[in-house]
Amino acid sequence: MGGGTFEPAADGSTAPRRHPEWIKARIPSGDTYQEVRRLLHGKTLHTVCEEAHCPNMGECWNQRTATVMILVTPVPALAAFCAVKTGKPAVHDLDEPRRVAEAIRGLGLDHVVITSVARDDLDDGGAGIFAETIRRLRVACPGMGVEVLIPDFNGEEAPAADRHGGPGPTS
Numbered sequence: 001m002g003g004g005t006f007e008p009a010a011d012g013s014t015a016p017r018r019h020p021e022w023i024k025a026r027i028p029s030g031d032t033y034q035e036v037r038r039l040l041h042g043k044t045l046h047t048v049c050e051e052a053h054c055p056n057m058g059e060c061w062n063q064r065t066a067t068v069m070i071l072v073t074p075v076p077a078l079a080a081f082c083a084v085k086t087g088k089p090a091v092h093d094l095d096e097p098r099r100v101a102e103a104i105r106g107l108g109l110d111h112v113v114i115t116s117v118a119r120d121d122l123d124d125g126g127a128g129i130f131a132e133t134i135r136r137l138r139v140a141c142p143g144m145g146v147e148v149l150i151p152d153f154n155g156e157e158a159p160a161a162d163r164h165g166g167p168g169p170t171s
Contacts, residue, residue, distance in 0.1 A: 071129055
């Protein structure tokens with residue numbers, strides 16, 4: 001196992017084990033990486049890759065792989081477990097599903113993963129945007145696999161408006 005070596009140092013002591021080349025994250029670069037970056041940024045989309053400062057982003061984007069994060073509105077606080085921003089978003093973007101579908105069509109993927117931050121501030125928790133994004137992807141990229149990693153919607157099966165007989169939370 002492992003790929004490191006123990007080499008004697010000049011004084012005869014054993015040098016610390018070096019990490020194998022495959023475990024080292026590379027600085028994101030290359031034509032494909034730049035193309036994916038321009039496409040995603042041109043559609044003002046967010047990815048888990050960037051939001052979480054993933055060290056494998058360069059490798060994935062060079063293989064035309066990215067996990068798109070919908071329903072993101074930048075806010076100042078950071079989650080304790082990673083760099084994904086948290087807090088109370090001001091708005092959500094109803095045009096985002098169209099932009100996601102256009103960008104993914106441009107990537108020419110066989111499979112895409114769509115996820116989001118939890119949007120407890122929305123009556124439906126963002127379910128409508130997820131559904132519209134999936135519909136748009138099905139039209140733009142027929143035959144492509146679509147995987148969604150959805151929030152838990154606070155364990156509720158119905159939108160807040162349906163549960164309470166009126167509009168959901170407005171705070």
